[in-house]
Amino acid sequence: MKNxxxxxxxxxxxxxxSPIYAQQNGKxxxxxxxxxxxxxxxxxxxxxxxxxxxxxxxxLKVGAMLQKNKDxxxxxxxxxxxxxxxxxxxxxxNEAEADLFVSVHCNAHNSSAHGTETWVLGLDGNxxxxxxxxxxxxxxxxxxxxxxxxxxxxxxxxxxxxxxxxMQEEYLDQSILLAKMIQDNFTGSLxxxxxxxxxxxxxxxxxxxxxxxxxxxxxxxxxxxxxxLNSNGGQQGMAxxxxxAVLAYKKSVDENTGDVIDETSLASIVQDAGMVSSISSxxxxxxxxxxxxxxxxxxxxxxxxGLSPVTMQEENGVYRYFxxxxxxxETAKSLQKEANGKGYQSCFIVAYxxxxxxxxxxxxxxxSN
Numbered sequence: 001m002k003n004x005x006x007x008x009x010x011x012x013x014x015x016x017x018s019p020i021y022a023q024q025n026g027k028x029x030x031x032x033x034x035x036x037x038x039x040x041x042x043x044x045x046x047x048x049x050x051x052x053x054x055x056x057x058x059x060l061k062v063g064a065m066l067q068k069n070k071d072x073x074x075x076x077x078x079x080x081x082x083x084x085x086x087x088x089x090x091x092x093x094n095e096a097e098a099d100l101f102v103s104v105h106c107n108a109h110n111s112s113a114h115g116t117e118t119w120v121l122g123l124d125g126n127x128x129x130x131x132x133x134x135x136x137x138x139x140x141x142x143x144x145x146x147x148x149x150x151x152x153x154x155x156x157x158x159x160x161x162x163x164x165x166x167m168q169e170e171y172l173d174q175s176i177l178l179a180k181m182i183q184d185n186f187t188g189s190l191x192x193x194x195x196x197x198x199x200x201x202x203x204x205x206x207x208x209x210x211x212x213x214x215x216x217x218x219x220x221x222x223x224x225x226x227x228x229l230n231s232n233g234g235q236q237g238m239a240x241x242x243x244x245a246v247l248a249y250k251k252s253v254d255e256n257t258g259d260v261i262d263e264t265s266l267a268s269i270v271q272d273a274g275m276v277s278s279i280s281s282x283x284x285x286x287x288x289x290x291x292x293x294x295x296x297x298x299x300x301x302x303x304x305x306g307l308s309p310v311t312m313q314e315e316n317g318v319y320r321y322f323x324x325x326x327x328x329x330e331t332a333k334s335l336q337k338e339a340n341g342k343g344y345q346s347c348f349i350v351a352y353x354x355x356x357x358x359x360x361x362x363x364x365x366x367x368s369n
Contacts, residue, residue, distance in 0.1 A: 039083030090207020
């Protein structure tokens with residue numbers, strides 16, 4: 001067990017340095033919304049309320065809000081009261097090549113426990129956390145052929161999840177960022193009790209290969225909270241908090257995406273401006289953004305695959321990391337190529353003028369003025 005614990009710690013150290021990489025430009029941001037339970041699986045029935053109905057109502061409201069944004073595509077694992085296997089929910093998200101997976105549930109406990117908590121995939125030995133995970137994972141026993149579909153899982157042994165969890169480590173930081181945004185909205189806008197962002201081995205999250213969270217919107221077993229979640233106002237409030245968090249997360253991703261200027265476009269800009277290829281200015285500074293995430297890292301070369309110097313900028317809880325700094329655009333392209341060679345395939349050039357960020361195309365044009 002001691003060796004296993006050491007393995008956990010090493011794995012989490014690796015996970016903690018995972019950056020958020022930029023999304024591809026020109027692509028709709030796909031969000032898969034998953035209403036927990038359904039059909040012959042009612043979920044928990046605390047205080048006489050049905051988890052499956054409340055989760056579905058919240059999810060449909062979240063989807064309606066997100067669909068007002070033309071850049072977002074919403075995909076549902078279920079839109080009606082039907083049962084969907086856990087592995088199928090993940091398959092839907094994976095085949096859609098989704099950018100986010102959000103699963104909505106309601107909690108239960110044999111006490112007066114109440115409040116919201118948002119879960120990400122991870123390893124945590126806390127007994128209470130394992131109870132929650134085992135409760136949600138036990139849904140597999142309602143599925144046909146569960147022995148075949150989930151042969152690699154032992155619900156009583158978190159150790160069985162280790163190898164599979166490592167496959168998702170690159171998404172943990174993004175998942176935690178979204179989870180924190182959701183919790184902040186629940187506690188800030190709705191004044192719900194904050195039970196925090198937590199980690200455990202949920203099969204439904206395990207099946208996905210993108211940033212994923214499981215939201216426990218409250219405890220149906222705590223009657224005041226159950227009544228709130230069963231009401232239209234409560235469901236609307238929870239849905240609004242989740243939707244706003246998704247939009248804020250998308251915005252952070254969009255801001256992490258550099259202007260895409262290919263060689264043809266750049267040549268056109270240069271020609272129109274009457275510039276030579278080696279363009280520079282003392283007013284415009286170019287940097288290479290190599291990573292961003294919710295973790296603050298020491299600006300040491302070993303944290304950035306040997307690159308140095310690296311600078312950092314923090315905004316709204318997101319830390320952005322930049323390699324190099326130059327007033328010469330050709331030098332910036334060389335720095336970008338160097339970062340690519342170190343493994344930062346999604347890095348891009350950003351431009352600042354008098355300390356203010358500007359679009360790369362405008363920066364290149366302004367150099368000729």
